[in-house]
Amino acid sequence: MPVTPSASPPTRPAVVAVARRRALHGWAYAAPTALLVVGLFVLPVLLVGQMSLSDWPLLAGNQGLNAPENYVDAVTHRFFWDSVVFTLKYTLIATVLLIGLGLGLALLVQESSRWSAVLRTSILVPSALGLASASLLFYALYSPQVGPLSPLLQRLGLADGPVSFLGTPDSALWSTVFLVVWRFAGFYMLLLMVGLQGIPHEVIEAARMDGANRWQSFLHVTLPLLRPSLALCTVLCVTGSLLAFDQFYILTKGGPDNSTLTVVQLIYNVAFQGQNDLGIAAALSIVVLVVLVVVNVAQMRAMRAGQED
């Protein structure tokens, strides 16, 4: 629970005493943060490490060490590699589409006209929704019974019969990707717009004066200067996509035939659906954690190396 420090008496003349008092006050103000971070972040991270090394059924609790059995079980789980491959595939598609589209949209709505403002707002509105709400909305939108998309496609002559958006592995993947692009494109547009606004006008004008056309100045001036923003977007998008859960849990439940099972869904299933083994789930979590830290560090390295050029 947050601690509210009480008012202190006036400061004494001795400098050391004042500094010590200031440090004490500092700790008092930081105490709520410290309590939350230690209690609900540091301890759980340590605990998940212990759990990954222990036999830990959902209901029975800790049954003692059994390392490295959980890790072996995790990696040899029959859906482990399928879910890894699917998660990577999804991450690649989502990242390429979201950042490409985000950049395109950012360039499109850059100018400060009223229409651009309307456009920006309409592209951003979906990002106010929760991912779960958006997934439920698209679940209805895609449904063969009430969804308007299937009849629309049929009327346009793009489909012969009712379209099954979530019925086959490929259509389920692309339908989910479409939902995620709809929900997050505005977010990445905004981040990249901020990056674009940070590029001084004179630089681009100078390139124009030197005879560069629109495309050349974009390719050789704007893009390199946008690199930090693009790197930030990539880190966020890759991290978010590797941890995808809500959208697949709600739209496809991992189906059809476990073809859209992501790694986090696998963790959830192992922990709470059927297998009820928190030990193996913890081992899977540790694997994900390590991969994520490695990916993030590698991306930041690449970004820094790029900046030094």
Added chain:
Amino acid sequence: MTTTALPAGAASPPGPTRPQARRRPRATRARLAGIALRTPYWVLTGGLALVFVFPLIWAGVASVAPQPGSSQVDGWGLGNYATLMEYQAGLPQYLLNSTLVSTMTVLFTLVASVLGGYAFSRFRFPGRNVLFLLTLAILMVPYATLLIPLYVMLNAIGLQNTLVGLALVLTVFQLPFATFMMRISFDAVPRELDEAALVDGCSSFRALRTVLLPAVKPGIITVGLFAFLAAWNDFVAPLILISDSTKIPLPLAVANLRAQVMGIVDYGATEAGVVVMALPCVVLFLLLQRHYVRGFMSGALKG
């Protein structure tokens, strides 16, 4: 109509006409070309706006439209919302749960991040940098990785199945952004302001309350808005931490409601549920759009 208003005409003296006569057709042509060039732009951007807004409008319309297999079969009306009102514990209960969780999360997040941001910005104390980095490190650890041990821990201390426990967990995930945001907000306020208050005999807490808080109000609104949206919309944390169906927040309730009767999905009630969940978010977003953008700006510029 008079022709005198027009800048260039055949009757004008020859001297000044020459440049104007040359400029005018070019300007017209440029304007025509502009319109011709602009048309694909209008079509493209208009279509884009439609793609992004259409699903939201559709959900609103479909939730009150007649639909076979829902509670609103004949004519327009609020049948789906009536179903939602009576689903299991009832919409009011779920709304209350969501409101309680969101309010507590906003409150905890604001208390921790305002005091923490003040401490990190204005005080030097041992462990300050370690604590700050540790707070930011929360971003690096996947949600799912933490929820499994948190499930065990909350069970151990008797906070399982409670909204307070859920709100505390949600607060922790808000802390990196919130603490960072409040720290840079305090950093942006000139030190002379609170130092003057301290010299005048204010305690450090009084200086925070009377002098600094008004100055960091935009940061507080941004942090509060993000904490609210995150808590209101969160799905995974309650899915794992709350098993009592009368205590689940709205998103989980609506997701459960889908598979209500023998695998037949009540799409009408689902749409109504989406509208109830989305409406406060969209309204808040439209009202506080500037703060929403500011949140990203600070993240993008300094991150």
